[in-house]
Amino acid sequence: MSNVLNEFLTTNLTELKENGLYNEINVVQGANGAKITIDGKELINLSSNNYLGLATNERLKTVAKQAIDSHGVGAGAVRTINGTLDLHIELEEALAKFKGTEAAIAYQSGFNCNMAAISAVMNKNDAILSDELNHASIIDGCRLSKAKIIRVNHSDMADLRAKAKAAVESGLYNKVMYITDGVFSMDGDVAKLPEIVEIAQEFDLITYVDDAHGSGVMGKGAGTVKHFGLQDKIDFQIGTLSKAIGVVGGYVAGTKDLIDWLKVASRPFLFSTSLAPGDTKAITEALSILTESTELHDKLWENGDYLKQGLKELGFDIGHSETPITPCIIGDEKTTQQFSKRLMEEGVYAKSIVFPTVPKGTGRVRNMPTAAHTTDMLDEALAAYAKVGRELNIIK
Incomplete structure (x- = not known):
């Protein structure tokens, strides 16, 4: 190995470990459900983004297996050559209907969508x-x-208005876009979309909402934009298919012209092999389940409210979440890491989140109850939180 590289790696890895910022990766043995197994120990899982429990759903597994039998394990090419299967068209039509837009395009991941x-x-x-x-x-x-790139203070509409006005009136830019998450993943708060749309219309801003943590969760499942009834006001609806939907991939939903443009101008669509057949069919089936009933959505919110109330009564700082995402804000990074490890020893997997995912000094354990959790599981988790929280002097 290069001496320069070796010195760089050793120095930086040591620094991360000394400051409580080194992330240890745990290997899950088996499926990622309401309970998981790590190092042979069964744990209540509060760190998954599998919001609706669909990652292990029998209907999804069945159609995925059937699609592999009929279409193979891979698409075989990029979408623009011969990697567009009938399954992809079926999925994109279902996505557009689900999101309330003219059209939609599927990508290999939510990250890819934004790129x-x-x-x-x-x-x-x-x-x-x-x-x-x-x-x-x-x-x-x-x-x-x-x-x-002009940074806007978090959910600060006065700051957005002032910076939008300055950018537009400067005459320096051909187009100005405003981008926001629909639901913010670390704090669980929701973007102020009605006010954002009002400002966007005033200054002719392009509006772009990444609803990775809102799809399947907000708007009875259809997302944050649908929650506010703004499907015809938001230019880009972006999302992932790997969280509430339970599979993998991402999408952009919008006008037909926008989607047509992305098909000829977006590089991940042009230069990366398309979604695998089994995944594609499973996603379409997941959308069917969410369209048929709000049962999973309603159970997710019921469990989220239950866990929030329990943690709050124990005295934990759970921030200002407006969704089932429930942070326990500890602050100090080392204490946060220790708290997470002790919870694991007590049978609860709730991963510590520290810098750079969140600002320094705001370390937290991010809890994500899902529709698959039972009340007994949540009660067990709350008992562990009470024990470890008092042991570490986080609560009284």
Whole structure:
């Protein structure tokens, strides 16, 4: 190994470990459900984004197996050559209907969506207003576009208005876009979409909502944009198919012209092999389940409210979440890591989240109850939280 590389790796890995910022990866043995097995020990799982429990759903597994038998394990090519299967068209039609738009396009991941869509429309002659707590994939997508990035204070509508006015009236940019998460994954708060739309209309901003944590969760499952009834006001609806939907991939939903443009201008669509047949069919089946009933959605919210109330009564700082996402904010990174490890020893898997995922000094354990959890499981988790919280002097 190069001496320079070896010195770089040793120095930086040591620094991360000394400051409580090194992330140890746990290997799950088996399926990622309401309970998981790590190192042979069964744990109540509060760290999965499998919001509706669909990752292990029998209907999804059945259709995925059937699609593998009929279409193979891989699509075999990029979408623009001969990697567009009838299953992809079926999925995209279902996605558009689900999101309430004219059309939709599927990608290999939610991260890919932001790398694809932003740079396909925005360039060095444009400006992007971006909420300061936006997901890393949005930040990277903005950088890739080479547009001027203007950071906006989190959910601060006065700041958005002022910066939108300055950007538009400067005359420096051909287009100005505002990008926000629909639901913010670390705090569980929801974007102020009605106010955002009002400002966007005033200054002719392009609107872009990444609803990775809102799809399947907000709007009776259809997402944050649908929750506010703004399908005809938001230009880009972005999301993942790997969280509430339970599979893998991502999508962009919008007008037919927008989707047609992405098919000829977005690089991940042009240069990466398309979604596998089994995954594609499973996603379409998941959308069917969400369209048929709100049972899973309703159970998710019931469990989320139950866990929130229990943690709050114990005295934990759970922030200002408006969704089932429930952070326990500890603060100090080392204490946060210790708290998570002790919970694991007590039978609860709740992963510590520290810098750079969240700002320094705001370390937290992010809890994600799902529709698959039972009340007994949540009670067991709360008992572990009480024991470890008092042991570490986090609560009284």
